Amino acid sequence: MSLLEVRELSAGYGDFQALFDLDITVDEGKTLAIIGANGAGKTTLLRALAGVVPAMSGSVRFDGEDLLAIPAHKRVERGISMVPEGRQLFPSLNVRENLQIGAYSGRPGEWTVDRVVEIFPLLERLLDRPSDVLSGGEKQAVAIGRALMSNPHLMLLDEVSLGLAPVVVKQVYAALPAITGTGTTVLVVEQDIAQATAVADDLVCLLEGRVRLQGTPAELTREQITSAYFGIEAAS
Amino acid sequence: MIWVNAIVQGVLLGGLFALFATGLSLAFGVMRFVNLAHGDLAILGAYFGVTTSDALGVNPLLSLFIVVPAMAALGYVLQRYAFNYAIGDDPLPSILVTFGLGIVIQNALLERYSADSQGLDAGSIETSSIELTDDIAIGTFPLIILGVAILVLGGLGLFLARTRMGRAFRATSDDPITARLMGINDRNIYGVVMAIAFATVALAGVFLGIRQTFGPSDGPALLLIGFEAVVIGGLGSLWGTLLGGVIIGIAQTVGNQLDVEFGFLNGPLLGHIIFLVVLLVRPNGLLGRRSR
Numbered sequence: 016m017s018l019l020e021v022r023e024l025s026a027g028y029g030d031f032q033a034l035f036d037l038d039i040t041v042d043e044g045k046t047l048a049i050i051g052a053n054g055a056g057k058t059t060l061l062r063a064l065a066g067v068v069p070a071m072s073g074s075v076r077f078d079g080e081d082l083l084a085i086p087a088h089k090r091v092e093r094g095i096s097m098v099p100e101g102r103q104l105f106p107s108l109n110v111r112e113n114l115q116i117g118a119y120s121g122r123p124g125e126w127t128v129d130r131v132v133e134i135f136p137l138l139e140r141l142l143d144r145p146s147d148v149l150s151g152g153e154k155q156a157v158a159i160g161r162a163l164m165s166n167p168h169l170m171l172l173d174e175v176s177l178g179l180a181p182v183v184v185k186q187v188y189a190a191l192p193a194i195t196g197t198g199t200t201v202l203v204v205e206q207d208i209a210q211a212t213a214v215a216d217d218l219v220c221l222l223e224g225r226v227r228l229q230g231t232p233a234e235l236t237r238e239q240i241t242s243a244y245f246g247i248e249a250a251s
Numbered sequence: 252m253i254w255v256n257a258i259v260q261g262v263l264l265g266g267l268f269a270l271f272a273t274g275l276s277l278a279f280g281v282m283r284f285v286n287l288a289h290g291d292l293a294i295l296g297a298y299f300g301v302t303t304s305d306a307l308g309v310n311p312l313l314s315l316f317i318v319v320p321a322m323a324a325l326g327y328v329l330q331r332y333a334f335n336y337a338i339g340d341d342p343l344p345s346i347l348v349t350f351g352l353g354i355v356i357q358n359a360l361l362e363r364y365s366a367d368s369q370g371l372d373a374g375s376i377e378t379s380s381i382e383l384t385d386d387i388a389i390g391t392f393p394l395i396i397l398g399v400a401i402l403v404l405g406g407l408g409l410f411l412a413r414t415r416m417g418r419a420f421r422a423t424s425d426d427p428i429t430a431r432l433m434g435i436n437d438r439n440i441y442g443v444v445m446a447i448a449f450a451t452v453a454l455a456g457v458f459l460g461i462r463q464t465f466g467p468s469d470g471p472a473l474l475l476i477g478f479e480a481v482v483i484g485g486l487g488s489l490w491g492t493l494l495g496g497v498i499i500g501i502a503q504t505v506g507n508q509l510d511v512e513f514g515f516l517n518g519p520l521l522g523h524i525i526f527l528v529v530l531l532v533r534p535n536g537l538l539g540r541r542s543r
Contacts, residue, residue: 067428091434103429107421116422119415120434165434 018043018169018200019064024073026063032071033059035224041169041217046191046201048215050208052244055221057204058100061171064202065097066090078168091120094168100177100204102158104146111142113157117164124166125197131160134193137186152183159187163194170194172203176210188214208240222246252386257508258501259387265500266397267462269493271455271473272480273404274448280487281424281444282338284345288353289452290474295356296322296456297465298364300371311371315457319450326449327442334445335438353470360467371460396458400496403451404489411489420444472519479526485539494537498525 019041027033033056041047049057062068064075066087075082077093085093096117104113114128132139135156141149146157155175162170176184184207191214195201205211211218212232220228220243228235228243241247271293278284286292296318303314329352337344373392380388411417419440423430427437459465459473480499484491499522506521516524529537 065432067431086436087431088434088436091432097432099429099432103426105422105425105429107425108418112418112421115415116418116433116435119419161433 017041018078019202020074020076021060021064022074022076024060024063024075025071026059026068026073027071028059028068033224034063036073037221037224037226039219039226039229041200041202044195044198044200045216046195046203046214047217047219048211049202049204049219049221050206050211050240050244051221051227052246053206054223056224057221058173059224060221061097061173061202061204062099064171065095091165091167092122094122094166095171096162096165096167096169097171098155098158098162098173098175100173102151102154104149104154104157104161106145106147108146109142110138110144110146110149110157113146114142114160114164117161120165122166126163126166128160128164131163134190135160150183151179152186155179155183155187156190159190159194163199167199169200169202172201174204174206176205176207184210208244212240220244252384253508253512254505256387257504259383259389260393261501261504262497263390263393263397263500264503265493265497266393266400267455267458267496268476268480268499269496270396270400270403270451270458272477272492272496273400273407273451273455273489275477276481276484276487276489276492277407277444277451278448279481280489281420282441283342284334284338284441284445285342285349286448287346287349287474288356288470289349289448289477290472291353291356291360291470292322292449292452293456293459293473294360294465294467294470296453297371297460298360298369298467299453300457300460301364301369304371311373311457311461312376315454318457319453322453323446323450327446329449330442330445331438335441338441353474357467357470364467366466366468368464368466369460370464371457373461377461392461396462399454399458400493403454404493407447408489416443476522479522482536483526483529485536488536488538491536491538 017040021037021039024037025032025034037060049060051057059068063070070083077095080093105116108116111128114131137153138156138160141153149157175187188210215232217231218229218235219226220240222243228239275286275289278286299318300311300314303317304311334345334348337348376392379391381391382388411420419435422433423435423437423440430437476499480495481492483498484495502522502525503518506516506518509515510517
């Protein structure tokens with residue numbers, strides 16, 4: 016059964032339209048990776064799903080409900096949570112408080128501060144630190160933990176590996192099975208194609224606000240993905 | 252001894268100033284909202300106390316049980332349905348809206364109550380005092396005001412630091428868009444902030460009305476004192492606001508004493524001078540966080 020159905024979605028900021036008639040379907044329990052170059056509309060798509068970028072037209076059904084009619088702060092209750100680009104931790108809150116605020120919506124489930132520390136052991140000794148002194152990888156772990164604290168049905172992960180050392184990216188992605196293992200559906204935006212094909216059940220490649228290519232990592236060839244990514248017409 | 256007394260009385264007066272400035276400090280700290288009507292709101296609260304205690308025939312201190320919740324409700328409604336449209340990176344809309352509101356309040360009070368000065372009569376508590384030495388006596392009521400100011404500011408500090416809603420206040424202050432991603436309705440948070448601001452300013456207004464006489468156009472002078480207290484203490488710091496209030500209070504009483512003894516300076520002027528010196532030496536205020 017499909018959890019999320021995006022139909023002919025257009026969205027953008029003010030006069031600037033970033034998404035054009037986008038169609039995407041995400042099945043329950045699956046991990047979908049969205050790839051594409053800078054400015055392809057990946058972040059806009061995630062922010063439109065989270066409700067902090069307005070949709071211009073089209074429809075989004077989530078769990079059978081019309082998502083676009085629900086304001087951003089109520090979408091968390093319905094089970095959508097987001098790890099924003101650049102982590103966006105709250106500097107006035109320490110690490111523990113940043114995790115606790117993730118549970119603000121009160122959505123029931125199994126995630127607690129202790130469970131988050133289980134999948135990100137590096138956080139244990141950092142819990143009482145201010146959040147703005149952490150390294151990029153530590154911040155990313157807190158941001159993912161914070162999103163998990165709302166016990167999401169669908170988790171939106173934006174630019175997870177951006178600005179992180181490869182070894183840290185590996186650590187962060189190592190936590191993904193523990194997340195999907197609880198039945199959470201994941202929509203991940205990733206610039207690193209190898210990383211995306213490794214973790215995803217399905218791939219969508221965006222180019223200039225439109226879906227250029229989609230399929231499972233097994234179906235798609237490296238060449239197809241590369242040409243869709245850069246917008247080069249297939250050679251043959 | 253005169254000077255020790257001036258300082259003691261200044262600390263007590265500072266309690267009132269700090270209580271008055273609490274709402275300014277909170278609204279600016281959480282939502283960068285500059286409320287130019289804050290002084291007029293205190294005066295509105297005082298007149299509200301007059302009408303309520305007259306109508307019910309009770310002590311103005313008892314009228315607080317009606318005035319404070321009613322002003323809090325007014326604050327919430329004004330924020331949700333007016334001020335929220337003026338919030339943003341640019342503080343100018345908030346300044347214009349509240350400047351206008353201040354004029355409306357002043358003129359409405361003038362229409363309703365005339366320009367005559369009024370006072371609130373709280374009975375014997377106003378004149379009772381505790382004698383420390385032959386020269387120094389502490390007024391019971393000013394002492395109560397200082398105690399209430401400490402309780403309110405301390406309580407707010409605990410609320411912000413320890414509670415779920417306090418965390419939401421701080422998160423919204425940091426980044427309202429990301430706060431929405433946490434399920435926080437930032438518009439509602441702003442409403443609650445303004446409700447607290449109005450409640451504390453109403454409390455301060457009624458206390459002020461018991462301590463001294465007041466008229467419809469006294470708001471702007473009060474606003475200046477409040478701003479000075481907030482800036483001296485440090486923007487966004489509640490304990491700083493208490494400290495700033497006390498410093499301005501001492502400046503008033505010591506300045507007035509200087510005027511009486513030597514015909515040199517006066518209360519408000521000394522307050523302004525201290526304010527300018529602090530701005531020059533510590534632009535972030537005495538307890539302010541360094542800008543992020």
